[in-house]
Amino acid sequence: MSPADDDRSAAARTKRQRLEAREAAILAAAEEEFSAHGFDGARMAEIARRAGMGEGTLYLYFRTKNDLLSAVTGAFWGRLTAAAEAAVAPHRGAFARLRALACFHLERVMADFTLLELATRLRHAPGYDPQWEIEQRRAYVAVFDGIVQQGIDRGEIAATVKRWMLRDVFYGTLEYSARTLLLHGRGETGPVVDHLMGLLAVHDPRTGGAEVSDGAGPDLARIAERLDRAVARLEQRDAAS
Template structure:
């Protein structure tokens, strides 16, 4: 009867060691970038032999994919937990905005690294699936709002998604540089502007013409600049 317990203990130790390697790799990639990161340096950070890293991952690209997958899967779980704590769709939207902005600021360097590796093509299409899974949280929430008659989908979903995430990513840079800025004000204002653009509840403000959208984006930018 002791054998299964021993097997379980070995598995737990291996999983714990793998998490340590992934954490070390995330720091190394964030600080040095993919090209300059060294497997030997990652092993040193994880306090394991370099050969141990290769027992888990055949090469640096495979390790990168695992780090990205772990990071965005954990974020996806957190985002779903944050939104599921609310019943009202607008409260869910605000909760997602709060969560996303908070995590962007907390892991600013690694998120920036992820963006750069996407732009350079280091992350291929299969490697981006965990990021797509995270983005899907917003897509599901917005479609739920459309089904409930709260939002109107008069604009392609990818444009709506980019407005939501793009505003938060821009704001995270300001909050990263200026620690005393009010993150709550950003997400509250974003939610209000979002409703003015896409919400059925305030149809009088739903000018979805190009000029109307440009005017609202200019308003967002002006208010963000005023907070710097």
């Protein structure tokens, strides 16, 4: 490669790095603006100001506010996945890792609730592609799926467990509880995780937990009843405080 080619290659890298830095600044500014003011209250002019550029320049990167929210959401799920992997990495054993993931997910849902709620708005945007949302969440949910599969392989989780059902109980419990805790002014997250792990323990064959047969599935009515009791106790604790 000639010196002239080296110069052109270096210039191209510099330009690409500059564009990537600008886009990162836009996404950071947009996340702050969306979180503070919601979708309708967020202003493109303010996002541009926060990012240190003119509004016209912002529109060169993102044509609409929906496009910008889509990019913010995608970046958010990427960061969330990396952070979840880091949160479970120090722990050994499927249930210890699931507890760490539960603590992480509940805290992050509560901290970023506004942004997560805004992401649902994209479902009503013109040209919305459901597959896009599935792909955004797939890597994050794979952290849970990987822990469960490893637990099955090691005999820590019953091989007959319905993974999709376990996943729904896991995330459904945490996200429903996050709404309740936020509604009542936050409160303790520990009891929520403790009750959730109690529900999951039924699938631990080492402790005599009832394994789930292929035909029967878990007793969903019993699980729902235990969830209702757990939420009621949290609400009573918040009302008394």
